Amino acid sequence: MRLLKSLHQHITPTGIYAVVICLAGAAIFGYTNKGSFLQYSSLEWVTVYSMLGAVLILEYFTFQLPPASNKQSMDSSVYLACIFVHGSEIAIFILLLTSVIAAIRDYKLSWWKHFINFSIYALSIFSAASVFQWVGGSQGPLNDGYIAAYVLSMLSYFAVNTFTLGLYFYLAYEGSLKQLRRAFVAESLLVYLCTLILSLVLTVLIYHNGILGLVLFLGLSMLLSHAFKKLFDMFRDVEEKSIMDRRTGLYNHSYFENSLESELRTARKDKLPLSLALIDIDDFKKFNDQFGHLKGDQLLGFLGNLLKKETEKTSITASRYGGEEFTLLMPGYSAEQAYEVVNRIRKKLNDSHYEGVEIFPHGCLSFSAGISEYQAGIYDKSQLVDQADKALYYAKRQGKNAVHLSGSYNETEREIDLAQDIRDIEQQLTLFLYKDINAFKHSKRVFKYAMDISEVLGLGQEDKRGFVLGALIHDIGKLEIPWDIMNKKEKLTPEEWRLVKGHVTWGRRIVEANERFEELIPFIELHHERYDGTGYPYGFAGDEIPRLCRMLTIIDSFDAMTTERPYQRTKTFEQALNELRACSGTQFDPELTRIFIRYIKDSHLSSPYIRSLQ
The missing domain is CATH 3.30.70.270 (Reverse transcriptase/Diguanylate cyclase domain)
Structure with missing residues (x-):
């Protein structure tokens, strides 16, 4: 039982995928070669060694392309050309020798990672060779009649290589499919396009010019790799200048x-x-x-x-x-x-x-x-x-x-600063007295509710300050709403309602002009968001809305329902509490709704202030 549990802990999607890929790579080598390398002629060994040298040289001349830093090389063009001229058997055998040399050179890297790399490229080579033969291509010189076979073979190589390698990294590093597509498709496309075209060039050169053709191809490939490297260095230099501050050497x-x-x-x-x-x-x-x-x-x-x-x-x-x-x-x-x-x-x-x-x-x-x-x-x-x-x-x-x-202030200084902030905000709110006295009185009542709820929630001094000041200033944006709309008794038109909803954005702009109260912006901007995500202006839902903003929404709504205004029906406390219950989980946070209801029930009989509101 303990053994099974241990095995279960070590079996991961990455491990299963690695085993499957390695078994596939081993099977492909066994199927294509079958020990025939033991009977290679001297000419075939010359071909193997020359192609192997070309692969190793091109691996040495790796480069990177902007904007990512994925390493690229043009060694795939050698494998493809080998498929077109000599077939998949020699191509996969060269791949095996390359992998063995890589394992010896990079001995600190786990052997199974070298095996996975070999298997992925073996799958790519085998799929490309199979498609080439299936479409009607045959080994030898470049033939105009086989254009479709060349193109489809190269596309197959690209698709299998990109998919198998990308899927491994996706499983191993828990990336996203979007990142996978960007890293292994979009950013590698230019390199693969160059590689595939070069493989056709190499096919012509090695068939007609042998070793000399291979040397010419290597010279061209090394120059291209060098050019790509210089391009990446220039990109990094420009990028670094755009994000660095020249005077300090720090980021800007x-x-x-x-x-x-x-x-x-x-x-x-x-x-x-x-x-x-x-x-x-x-x-x-x-x-x-x-x-x-x-x-x-x-x-x-x-x-x-x-x-x-x-x-x-x-x-x-x-x-x-x-x-x-x-x-x-x-x-x-x-x-x-x-x-x-x-x-x-x-x-x-x-x-x-x-x-x-x-x-x-x-x-x-x-x-x-x-x-x-x-x-x-x-x-x-x-x-x-x-x-x-x-x-x-x-x-x-x-x-x-x-x-x-932040937040670790002297308590006496806090109280003095809070009192001064309250006076300054009330000074701004007096503008409501000429426009809509009810808006002024509403802000004062919501502020007093917030003072009480701060104690109920056991808020720290910094949270309490933000909450009560936010409650006091939350409707400041209504100063921008025209007088006739603010005091309209009939139902608002869609355009008028759009203007009313804009008070949260206008409120943010008013406060942004005075940096002193910028931390209150969430209370101004988010007190009409709903718990189910159907509010405005952003459509935030649940915990996306700050907790104290969710409580302000409850207080704001409760006061609006229980406020006595001329020509408008006023709800009793019990009716308003029933409305809160009915909207709990949709408009209001359920937990905070329960807390607020309990607060009203515990305090409305004993508090002279709340009793006066009934």
Whole structure:
């Protein structure tokens, strides 16, 4: 039983596929050769050795094509030409000798990988030879009458080689079919086209000119391989220049943005930690004013080199964000681990001698840094950057030369900042007083609900701040809706309803103009998303909607149903709770709906505020 369990654990789709391919390769060699190489004539051995030399030379002249880095060579043209002139028997025998030499040369690579490679190419050669004969082709000189046979044979070789090799990598590395198609079809097509045409050229040369023809072919192939290699080097050079910052030698802002988006997707999908550090050189303007911009650029380069050196053997990506700001994108690092790394770099910078440091307040080079960590509910890269930026701002306020984690603020300062933020947002909401006083009162009530629910959910101070401020400002975009639509008593037309739905987008734009409240954008933009994915503006569903945004949707809807407005029917609390239950799982998150209903039942009799709403 234990043996069977052990075998079951070691049997994988990759292993089964490898065994099948290897058995097929061995069977093909046995079928095509049958030991006939023991009776080869001297001329046949000359052919084998010359063809073998050609394959080895072309394998040496491998190259890469942009944009991927898959290695390519033109050795397949030798095997195809051998099929057309001498048949599959000699072609597969040459392949066997090549594989043996490769196994001796690359002895550190597992023998079964060499066997798989041999088997895949044996299948390709055998299929190409079979198709060639089946269509009516025969070995010998290039014949105009066999054009269809040549073309179909080459297509067969390409198809079998691409499919078998690609399928192995798909199973072994758990890729996607889209990646498979891109890597082994689209990006190899040009090389295979050249290879197949060259195989016809080689057929003519070796039949009519023998060894001399083979030498000429090798010269042409090596030149083409060299040209492809130069093309790839040029591509990599241009690509590197497009993603690198010349002053610091680090990646530039565009590369950072793309990397952040990619790493966020990975962290969200695989539930892995991801941290971002935003670094700003302290008093850089003072250094620039004192020594000039040229010296300032040299200082940027100095810090860039330090960041590169300290992160080169890690998964961390160091980039220049802009000006004197830098980023460290840290996949696999928790906030605490990121803090240790960044603080160590900060101390090393403090201890680094640099000309002119005497003008700095600390008497040394220093930077301030803010660190944020990806949390469930972050759906946009700007949120992570904004959190790191706020932490950086806090580090600056504490006297600079410090590293600060997002969310770890002094409690008294939090309360003072929250009170000030509430006053500032209420100041903006007073614009509703002339346009729709009900919208103003609705925002205030939703805010008070959010204050209570924050305690029910046991939110931390940072989450509480975002939730209550988001509840207060969530309808700010309605300021852009025309007065007559906001106060219309009749049913809205489709065009008017489209304008009303646009308030979430307008709200985002209003807040983006004031960077101070950018972290509240999810509450503004997503409070009309539905749990089943039928909401707007994005049609997010389930956990795609941040948890506190899902709760805001419940609060917002409940208040809208129970608010007394002229000429409109108002639901009682019980009727509204029944509506929440009915829409649980479709419009609302079921778990959060239960929590909110329990909160209303527990508090509506004892709370003077809620009692006044009935």
